[in-house]
Amino acid sequence: MSDSQYFGESPEVASSPLDIDVALHDLRFVLRTDRGVFARGGLDTGTRFLLDQAPSLPATGNFLDLGCGSGPIALTMALRRPAARVWAVDVNSRARDLARFNADRAGSTNVEVCSPEAVPDTVAFDVIWSNPPIRIGKPALHELLLRWLPRLHPHGIAVLVVSKHLGSDSLARWLTEQGWPTDRLGSRAGYRLLRVAQP
Numbered sequence: 083m084s085d086s087q088y089f090g091e092s093p094e095v096a097s098s099p100l101d102i103d104v105a106l107h108d109l110r111f112v113l114r115t116d117r118g119v120f121a122r123g124g125l126d127t128g129t130r131f132l133l134d135q136a137p138s139l140p141a142t143g144n145f146l147d148l149g150c151g152s153g154p155i156a157l158t159m160a161l162r163r164p165a166a167r168v169w170a171v172d173v174n175s176r177a178r179d180l181a182r183f184n185a186d187r188a189g190s191t192n193v194e195v196c197s198p199e200a201v202p203d204t205v206a207f208d209v210i211w212s213n214p215p216i217r218i219g220k221p222a223l224h225e226l227l228l229r230w231l232p233r234l235h236p237h238g239i240a241v242l243v244v245s246k247h248l249g250s251d252s253l254a255r256w257l258t259e260q261g262w263p264t265d266r267l268g269s270r271a272g273y274r275l276l277r278v279a280q281p
C-alpha cells in the first residue's frame with residue numbers, strides 16, 4: 083500500500099492526488115492522498131487499528147502525530163478533540179502539504195502541521211500516536227523515538243502501531259530496556275498496538 087520512497091524530504095515521483103473516504107466507528111472524513119506519501123489510495127491497516135483501538139484521548143492538551151503522512155491520525159485526533167492542539171509532524175514536504183489540506187478541508191483549526199525542527203522546544207505532549215516509519219531502519223527509528231518520547235508530559239502516554247513482521251515485539255522489548263515500559267494493548271491482522279508509558 084505504501085510508495086517505496088515515502089519518507090524522503092521531497093518525493094521525486096510525480097504527484098497524482100487521490101481522495102479516499104475514511105469511515106471510522108465515530109466519524110467520517112475525506113482524505114487526499116498522493117504518490118510519494120505513505121498509503122496512497124487507502125487507509126493503512128495498521129493506522130485503522132490504532133484509530134479503532136487506541137485509548138480514549140484526554141479532552142484537551144497537546145497531542146503529537148509522529149510521522150503524519152497525509153494526516154489520518156492527526157485529523158482523527160483533531161476531530162475527536164476539538165479543544166486540543168494536534169501537532170502533525172513529518173519530514174516529507176508533500177505529506178505535510180496534504181495533511182494541511184486535509185485538516186483545512188475538514189474544517190479543523192486545531193492542527194499544526196510542521197517539520198520536526200519547527201515544533202517549539204517548549205511544547206510537551208499529553209499523547210503521542212504514531213504509525214512510525216519502520217522502514218527508515220532500526221538505528222534511525224530508535225533515534226527518532228528517543229528524540230520524541232522524552233517530550234511526553236509525566237502523565238503522558240504514546241501509542242504506536244507496528245507490524246509484527248517488521249519487528250513490533252523486539253521494538254517493545256528494546257523500548258522497555260531503554261526505560262520506557264511498553265506493553266501490548268492489542269493485536270490484529272499482523273499488527274501490534276503498543277502503549278509506551280513514562281519511565
Ligand SMILES: C[S@@+](CC[C@H](N)C(=O)[O-])C[C@H]1O[C@@H](n2cnc3c(N)ncnc32)[C@H](O)[C@@H]1O
Nearest residue numbers: 088089120129149150151172173174213214215
Ligand atoms: C508509516 S508512515 C505513517 C503515515 C501516517 N501517519 C499514516 O498513518 O498513514 C510514517 C511517516 O513517518 C514519516 N517520517 C519518516 N522519518 C521521519 C522523521 N525523522 N520524523 C518525522 N516523520 C518521519 C514518513 O515520511 C511517513 O510519512
